[in-house]
Amino acid sequence: TNKKQIAVLAGDYIGPEIMSAGLKVLEAVSKNNQFDYEINAVPFGGAAIDETGDPLPDSTLEACKNSDAVLLAAVGGPKWDHAVKRPEQGLLEIRKDLNLFANIRPTVISSATKEYSPIKITDPVDFVIVRELTSGIYFGQPREKTSTMAIDTMRYTANEIERVAKVAFEMASHRRNHVTLVDKANVLATSKFWREITEGVAKNYPEVEYDTSYVDTASMKIISSPAQFDVILTENLFGDILSDEAAQITGSLGTIPSMSKGKTGPALYEPIHGSAPDIAGKKIADPISMIKSVAMMLENSFGRGDMAIQINQAIDEVYKKGILTPDLGGSSSTEEVTNLIIKSIQESSEDYVTNNV
Numbered sequence: 001t002n003k004k005q006i007a008v009l010a011g012d013y014i015g016p017e018i019m020s021a022g023l024k025v026l027e028a029v030s031k032n033n034q035f036d037y038e039i040n041a042v043p044f045g046g047a048a049i050d051e052t053g054d055p056l057p058d059s060t061l062e063a064c065k066n067s068d069a070v071l072l073a074a075v076g077g078p079k080w081d082h083a084v085k086r087p088e089q090g091l092l093e094i095r096k097d098l099n100l101f102a103n104i105r106p107t108v109i110s111s112a113t114k115e116y117s118p119i120k121i122t123d124p125v126d127f128v129i130v131r132e133l134t135s136g137i138y139f140g141q142p143r144e145k146t147s148t149m150a151i152d153t154m155r156y157t158a159n160e161i162e163r164v165a166k167v168a169f170e171m172a173s174h175r176r177n178h179v180t181l182v183d184k185a186n187v188l189a190t191s192k193f194w195r196e197i198t199e200g201v202a203k204n205y206p207e208v209e210y211d212t213s214y215v216d217t218a219s220m221k222i223i224s225s226p227a228q229f230d231v232i233l234t235e236n237l238f239g240d241i242l243s244d245e246a247a248q249i250t251g252s253l254g255t256i257p258s259m260s261k262g263k264t265g266p267a268l269y270e271p272i273h274g275s276a277p278d279i280a281g282k283k284i285a286d287p288i289s290m291i292k293s294v295a296m297m298l299e300n301s302f303g304r305g306d307m308a309i310q311i312n313q314a315i316d317e318v319y320k321k322g323i324l325t326p327d328l329g330g331s332s333s334t335e336e337v338t339n340l341i342i343k344s345i346q347e348s349s350e351d352y353v354t355n356n357v
């Protein structure tokens with residue numbers, strides 16, 4: 001069969017609310033575009049702990065490995081903060097087990113969306129953070145906590161740096177030819193090593209301008225002059241922190257999607273934010289992050305950039321009309337935003353049909 005297999009991991013709190021929005025949009029955009037797919041919804045995170053005791057049951061991991069792409073909403077929350085194995089542990093495991101070492105997190109502010117930015121935007125902003133996702137202080141050993149001390153370890157091998165650096169330079173060569181490595185090389189040995197290895201990779205991309213920035217300075221520049229960035233390459237923890245900061249300058253954390261990929265196997269698409277327990281059940285979660293994750297999946301895993309464009313144009317429409325959830329200053333519900341996005345997808349495909357008669 002030619003049907004694409006999509007593993008769906010809705011997760012916790014607002015996770016299922018935004019996943020259902022994302023799937024409705026996927027269904028709508030697939031109708032007129034001859035895109036055939038099959039959804040395999042499997043338990044993950046807190047929901048899976050409640051069902052099986054494990055945030056990442058073997059059956060869920062298998063379902064992901066056997067899929068063409070994985071869609072994930074968000075996991076975690078106060079209900080499981082003291083679980084033996086937290087939902088977040090399942091998230092780290094699935095990234096590691098699928099070898100998803102490169103995490104791509106876009107920041108785009110266009111003329112259509114700049115009025116939602118909390119900062120003054122003069123030039124268009126369009127950069128991606130390429131975050132290393134399966135190593136560094138998230139995974140390094142030793143990791144230990146006693147009553148008198150605790151230790152985490154930031155560790156990187158040459159191969160771990162090289163493979164994610166290649167992803168960044170490859171992306172830059174299809175964008176504006178500029179990579180900025182963000183690190184703390186004035187202090188950390190791992191950062192000094194990142195510079196050595198990344199310089200080696202940079203030599204193979206002479207057309208790509210390569211520079212470096214300390215992470216404290218970079219966090220300032222993301223606010224003061226975000227238009228200067230094209231591709232930001234950075235290690236796991238710095239990338240986690242900087243991507244939430246970068247998200248907020250677009251107007252809301254609730255609008256940013258991501259792709260996580262390895263060398264082979266299915267890629268995983270998820271919003272960069274968490275399960276937002278503070279707004280769960282209120283029907284006001286912003287669905288844009290999830291819907292854009294669907295668009296990213298269509299473009300990157302299924303070669304359907306055309307369908308991604310239709311989705312993104314429909315999202316521009318909700319911004320234009322101001323039909324937005326409260327995180328963007330609106331007063332609409334998740335469902336109202338989603339329905340308007342679906343309506344403009346349907347209208348644009350009707351226009352298309354009409355124009356081609």
Ligand code: NAD
Nearest residue numbers: 074075076077253254272273274275276278279285286327
């Ligand atoms: P969060 O990202 O869930 O929320 C931060 C703030 O942003 C909250 O005020 C929230 O309401 C808001 N927000 C986030 N997404 C939104 C959306 N779509 N629409 C509107 N507002 C939105 O971060 P947190 O509160 O620090 O963490 C909550 C839980 O999520 C924790 O258990 C954390 O570990 C987990 N988490 C999971 C992921 C993931 O699954 N990938 C990512 C980050 C955090």
Ligand code: IPM
Nearest residue numbers: 076088091092240272273274
């Ligand atoms: C993210 C999240 C996760 C991370 C947590 C929940 C483990 O913050 O996806 O950005 O730190 O990677």
Ligand code: MN
Nearest residue numbers: 240241244272
């Ligand atoms: Mn994060």
